[in-house]
Amino acid sequence: MNSEYIKTVEANLGGVLSRIRTASGGEDVKLLLATKTVSAEVINALSSRVGALIIGENKVQELLEKYGALEKDRLTVHFIGHLQTNKVRQIIDKVDMIHSLDRYELALEISKRAKARGIKMPVLIEINIAREAEKSGVYPENTEDFTRRVAELDGLDIRGVMTMAPAKCSSEQYKEYFKQTKQIFEELKAKDIEGVKMDVLSMGMSDSYAEAVECGSTMVRVGSAVFGKRVYPQLNAENN
Numbered sequence: 001m002n003s004e005y006i007k008t009v010e011a012n013l014g015g016v017l018s019r020i021r022t023a024s025g026g027e028d029v030k031l032l033l034a035t036k037t038v039s040a041e042v043i044n045a046l047s048s049r050v051g052a053l054i055i056g057e058n059k060v061q062e063l064l065e066k067y068g069a070l071e072k073d074r075l076t077v078h079f080i081g082h083l084q085t086n087k088v089r090q091i092i093d094k095v096d097m098i099h100s101l102d103r104y105e106l107a108l109e110i111s112k113r114a115k116a117r118g119i120k121m122p123v124l125i126e127i128n129i130a131r132e133a134e135k136s137g138v139y140p141e142n143t144e145d146f147t148r149r150v151a152e153l154d155g156l157d158i159r160g161v162m163t164m165a166p167a168k169c170s171s172e173q174y175k176e177y178f179k180q181t182k183q184i185f186e187e188l189k190a191k192d193i194e195g196v197k198m199d200v201l202s203m204g205m206s207d208s209y210a211e212a213v214e215c216g217s218t219m220v221r222v223g224s225a226v227f228g229k230r231v232y233p234q235l236n237a238e239n240n
Contacts, residue, residue: 005042006042006045006046006049008228009042009046009226009227009228010046010049010050012225012226012227012228013033013046013050013226016031016209016222016225016226017031019209019210020209020210020213020220022210023209023210023211023213023214024213024214027213028218029213029217029218029219029220030054030218030219030220031054031219031220031222032054032055032056032078032080032202032219032220032221032222033053033054033055033056033222033223033226033227034055034056034058034080034205034206034221034222034223035055035056035057035223035227036057036058036059036062036081036223036230037062037230037231038223038227039066040066040069040070041069042227043055043066043070043075044069044070044071044074047071047074047075048071048074051074052074052075052076053074053075053076054075054076054078055075055076055077055078056077056078056079056080056099056221057077057078057079057080057081057095058079058080058081058082059081060079060083060084060087060090060091063077063079063091063094063095064090064091064094067094076096077094077095077096078095078096078097078098078099079091079095079097079098079099079100080099080100080162080221081100082100082102082136083098083100083106085105085106085109088106088109088110088113089113092110092113092114092117092119092121093117096122097121097122097123097124097159097200098110098121098122098123098124099123099124099126099162099202099221100124100126100136100162101123101124101125101126101150101156102125102126102128102136102137102138103136103138104146104149104150107123107149107150107153107156108153110123110155110156111153111154111155111156112155113155114155114156115154115155119155120154120155120156120157121155121156121157122157122159123156123157123158123159124158124159124160124161124162124200124202125138125143125146125147125150125158125160125161125162126138126161126162126163126164127139127140127143127161127162127163127181127184128140128163129163129164129165129177129180129181130165130166130177132166135164137163137164140180140184143161143184143188144187144188144191147188147193147196148193151193151194151195151196152195156195157197158195158196158197158198159197159198159199159200160185160197160198160199160200160201160202160218161181161184161185161188161198161200161201161202162202162203163177163178163181163202163203164203164205165177165178165203165208167207168207169208171211174208174211174212175211175214175215178203178204178208178211178212178215178216178217179215181201181203181215182201182215182216182217185198185201185216199218200218200219201216201217201218201219202217202218202219202220202221203215203217203219203220204217204220204221204222205220205221205222205223206222206223206224206225206226207225209221209222209225
């Protein structure tokens, strides 16, 4: 492993954390490192230098491939990608939170698998804030009804909401989407729905995390700003 690369990643991480502190005005904001295509070796080397990390994986297959090699005493592992219902059983005992609860069928499966393990799985409800047809997520106007419905399921610990803004927005466009999501988050919190905690607002990625933090995000998901441009291996046809 290239030690110079690890030093660069560590420096990048420091820069991102500094920008988050500036944008948040001192508020507590969690940094999740999106580790798609990043090897367990690099993740372990970074955590050995800087301490505990929250990491997020997008693909079930990739998570399973690297999971055994992760030094998990220093890592909190989240699942942040689109999750197929038939893959839930493969990760239910391997992740600390699922960010992408976007449909009732998935909620039922997570609840079923969590109850079988004797746990409650922390989840975030994914909001499709821009109503993009090619993206998953609950539309803004349906979020409260969906939240109330899934809150009735045992096995789920509903902790908040997540969104992904459209790609390549201007700074002001990003802020508008994030402000809308923050408003939904605050309205859900004010409803005080039984079984819903609403303490995590996950929004903002490498190109938009500063704007997200300014708009009240409590967790940002940053990958390429820390690890550099992703190098995608040849994967098989399975998407998850």
